[in-house]
Amino acid sequence: MVDLTPDRLPVAVIGAGPVGLAAAAHLAERNLPFVVVEAGDAAASAVQAWSHVQLFSPWEFNTDPAARRLLAAAGWEEPDASALPTGGDLVKQYLQPLAELPALAPHIRYGTAVTAISRLGIDRLRTAGREEAPFVLRLADGDEVLARAVIDASGTWNQPNHLGANGLPAHGEQDAAAWINHGLPDVFGADRDQHAGRHTVVVGAGHSAANTLLSLAELADTAPGTTITWAIRGADPAGSFGGGSDDELPARGAIGSGLKMLVDTGRVALAPNFRTHTVRTLGGDPGRDQVELISRGPDGTEQTLTADRVVAATGFRPDYRIADELRLELDPIMSASRALAPLIDPNQHSCGTVTPHGYRELAHPEPGYFAVGMKSYGRAPTFLMLTGYEQVRSIAAALAGDMEAAQSVELQLPETGVCSVTAGGEAIALRLGLSKEQHEQLLHVTAKHLGTSATASDAVLSAATELGIDHTAALQLAAYAADMFDAPGASGC
Template identity: 55%
Template sequence: MPHDTELPVIIIGAGPVGLAAAAHLHERGQQPLVLEAGPTVGAAVRQWGHTRLFSPWRYNIDDAARRLLESSTWQAPDPDQLPTGHELVQEYLFPLAEALGEVVRTRTQVLAVSRSGIDKTRSTSRADTPLVVRVRSSDGHIEDLLARSVLDASGTWHQPNPLGQSGLPTPGEDLARAHGLISHPLPDVHGPERDRFAHRHVLVVGAGHSAANTLLDLADVADQAPGTRISWAIRGNEVTKVYGGEAHDELAARGALGTRLRRLVESGVINLHTQFMIQSFDSTPTGLTVFADTVGGPTQLAVDVLVPATGFRPDLNMLSELRLELDPAVEAPRQLGPLIDPEFHSCGSVKPHGERVLAHPEPGFYLVGMKSYGRAPTFLLATGYEQVRSIAAALAGDRAAADDVHLDLPETGVCSANFGQPATLQEAPVALPLSATGCCSSP
């Protein structure tokens, strides 16, 4: 990578992993610069901030970030409490950004990453040429920033998977979204969006913990708003893995989630549709008809609103001038792809990995955090923290520390809802990328 150590290491995204990367670099005497498109740090987390994580605080704070925060007046939250996304931002990410100081720039959108003065085809002196990050500020000003290295921790929250079974939008899906009949993932059904769901027929599509949390919230609404109907559609033929370890899960909150969901399905509060293959949508400004193939033949379901919980995929457009080597299946770094393929792995079976596994043919560039997992829903927040610790060590010249990767997690019942189906129907559980001991995606 370029030897000009006066240049910063640019981190794209000021979520938990991006800010953890900055803390590790700061601790090693490196110069980080964090670029966040949103108006504040943790902007994506705030969009699902009403959701409570099923992992307590002790698993959600990075070690280097903790050391930096403890040098200030910060008071650590109760390690056994379960934070919401909003609490994670307010009590952890905001203080961490303040401790990092002026290295964090918000309202700064990254448009592209390349090499300074050369395009993707140029090989001569490539490794010694600084990376360039083109950004646009909130006033529309565009500038190019030079970097020694770039870590893309921008996540996948803003690019949800389409509902089509071929990885493509279902016919009629775009129009249904335009009519407002398809919500965003993890809607706040108890808050400002309640009127959109109360007294209505709601269909939740997906087989992960984000779907489970939305279903449980909708069941609470149905208790208070008679006439609220809840349907749940999955492509698989059973939901045992969604229920998880229940009483055997060391994370009690996650086990309780599965138990309650199972009881709601068994009692008929939630109407479960298995082997439900969506074929098309027919929408009007006031309602949506879902046409699907099922084990009993073609069927149609009339609903008022659909909640997609079918996972996310990375936006790679801004990286088109870089020499990336991606796994053809999950779009993760090539060496990482086989280790996280959701057809063969849950988050509990993914091995710790660091800088060497995350490296690309483009020297000095790394995908980290949720985005490093591409389309795989098996990401752990603790994994992201270990990724950036290893990379920071490598950038500081400490090869031994970079290669000494490890990850200690408690025993859990089930890490992900893996039915052996295509990734478009698998989704990270609650808290997206933020549960340190459960898979996510979630941001």
């Protein structure tokens, strides 16, 4: 017979990604029983899908305090706080060791997809006895898990946004799925043959689009015939360039500077005011035939782009269908909890200007259910892992009855501020695979050229060329130097 006493039931954590594992770490520290259900066959399966991507935030912003404490007790060697990990580094050096700890490993169920959540013996309509009834999580294999609370860290990776500019699938998008990559394709690895020597159209204006455009430009240096078009809904791409040299995360600023350079120099063709309406295949073979994107403006004006490959860097959205029997109160715009939505609205906030928040802002009319991490942000693209770690710290404290700790929500997020040229240059150098020593050599040679160069960007470009750095890499470095020293843009290089 199952003991339905709330304190004896586990807290169910959905998802063994960075935030889900952080929730487990906080629950373990507070000696609260828990179970983690993960649809993938290993921890952080979504992160594994973008293991080739380098994060623009260093290690200090990507690990959770409770997780670090548990790992340190087991002899874990913490990575350099200022280094920039790839997704693969994050899994291998942090998430996988965390999931294997004795405090967590026995409580994680892999290959376990949650298909629905409800209350034991109670549907959404019934109020009497609701708060005392355990949650019931139905699994894909037919099994069920009872829980006192649910922390839903299932993320958004499996729910990409559509190409259609109005949020709906573009006409013909499903039929053209074989031509379309979502998220962050590995253009130097598994997806290289799809893009090398071919024309790729990247749709989207966020960091995923910027990363893909920079990678494709580097690929073009070694793969003749590789061409790139960037399609954006707006008239001006300036918003995608970010804080440049003023960004408190140098790697994030470097991405924006590099992207501006690609557009200014014509390495990437810009298609502004492009609102995808229709996708039409021009044959039946995705490896040989092309696809046509058709934009239709509000006045009926049409534009057409023809591509060998399309990257839909259009973001992701949460899927709340598993919680249909729960009483959720979602903001009609953001698809986040009502209290959180105004704090994360991308029309008002960037990653670093989000107000610290915890269990109160994440609560719903369904007591004990919390969506956290990427899922908690709904349609907002401004999530940082550090935010999710603070979310689950607050929730674990609340579930433990430590309301003082639960309500004391503090978070220092990196936003726009002053950074050094060395840090920004290192961010780009790391992204290009250069060692710290090579970067220092680059600075030394740049200084030699400053006296004879018209601009700082010219000096960096000359130094990079002298050291044998490829053309696109040189232009990216030049773009950042120009930004740092208020010199003319890299478009004159």
